[in-house]
Amino acid sequence: xxQQSLMxxxxxxxxxxxxxxxxxxxxxxxxxxAQAASFERFGVVDAxxxxxxxxxxxxxxxxxxxxxxxxxxxxDKCGDTIRARVxxxxxxxxxxxxxxxxxxxxxxxxxxxxxxxxxxxAIRSDATDLVxxxxxxxxxxxxxxxxxxxxxxxxxxxxxxEGRIGVAAAEGASRLSKDKQKRLAATLKxxxxxxxxxxxxxxxxxxAAAVAGLPEELFQRDWATDVRRLLSDAxxxxxxxxxxxxxxxxxxxx
Numbered sequence: 001x002x003q004q005s006l007m008x009x010x011x012x013x014x015x016x017x018x019x020x021x022x023x024x025x026x027x028x029x030x031x032x033x034a035q036a037a038s039f040e041r042f043g044v045v046d047a048x049x050x051x052x053x054x055x056x057x058x059x060x061x062x063x064x065x066x067x068x069x070x071x072x073x074x075x076d077k078c079g080d081t082i083r084a085r086v087x088x089x090x091x092x093x094x095x096x097x098x099x100x101x102x103x104x105x106x107x108x109x110x111x112x113x114x115x116x117x118x119x120x121x122a123i124r125s126d127a128t129d130l131v132x133x134x135x136x137x138x139x140x141x142x143x144x145x146x147x148x149x150x151x152x153x154x155x156x157x158x159x160x161x162e163g164r165i166g167v168a169a170a171e172g173a174s175r176l177s178k179d180k181q182k183r184l185a186a187t188l189k190x191x192x193x194x195x196x197x198x199x200x201x202x203x204x205x206x207x208a209a210a211v212a213g214l215p216e217e218l219f220q221r222d223w224a225t226d227v228r229r230l231l232s233d234a235x236x237x238x239x240x241x242x243x244x245x246x247x248x249x250x251x252x253x254x
Contacts, residue, residue: 016047018081021072024050025058027065029111029162039070040077047083059086062116110167111160113138114146148174155185156194165194172199 031039048064061068064084071082121127129147133140151174152160160170165188173184173194183202188194 016083016085019050019059019084019086020081021068021075022080023059024068024072024082024084025060026072027061027069028158029065029069031066031070032163035066036070039067039074043078044071044082047085049087050084051087059084060119062087062119063112065112110146110170111163113142114149115161117143117146118150145171151175153178153181153185156181156188159188159194164188164192166196169194169196169199172196176203 030036044067046064046067048067049062050059051062052058053060068082071078117132120132124131129140129143132138133143138146149157149160149170152170156165156170156173159165160167165173173181176184176199180202183205184194184198187198187202191198
């Protein structure tokens with residue numbers, strides 16, 4: 001696959017209309033307290049980005065999950081519709097590509113980057129990391145780091161999408177086994193959040209437990225045996241009678 005197969009050619013084709021909230025998928029990403037306060041005061045000012053999925057008869061959100069989430073919760077304030085840019089791109093590439101380009105131009109929303117990359121891969125399943133990087137403008141290392149987050153168990157992935165886990169902690173957790181991630185999920189449940197310190201702690205605890213389960217003999221060195229062997233070897237090759245007698249005396253004392 002070449003880069004052009006994931007590129008949007010020409011101007012993005014969309015229409016800006018009011019869309020019924022009932023026809024839009026339910027997002028899982030709530031707004032932050034600051035965003036919620038802004039929505040309460042000003043409403044949803046910027047249109048969200050949607051793509052219609054005929055097979056599911058629903059509009060998929062490509063940008064604006066928090067705005068849709070808020071609007072669905074307070075219909076008495078904003079009504080039953082939301083202003084949206086509905087993309088007509090038949091390939092489905094335009095929406096995710098625009099989301100990634102917006103993130104690239106502002107502070108990155110790592111969860112939406114991952115979701116957009118997954119959307120692109122659903123359209124072009126054979127896309128390589130390099131092709132995805134070239135098509136989105138992200139560094140190859142960033143693409144790989146985001147896609148590695150798909151290794152998260154469902155509980156941690158949901159928390160990452162909701163913003164309860166930062167990207168650094170999520171990337172650290174994604175490198176761990178499922179069992180270790182379950183330990184982190186327990187920490188998340190108890191503390192309401194997960195940090196890089198929590199990830200490092202689980203890694204150390206599990207490593208210490210693994211070492212503790214090994215036979216103690218592995219960590220004990222029999223120095224007397226090593227010395228006897230070395231002295232015996234020396235006595236066998238020594239031609240000095242006095243030295244040999246001294247070695248034999250040392251061996252007897254060990």
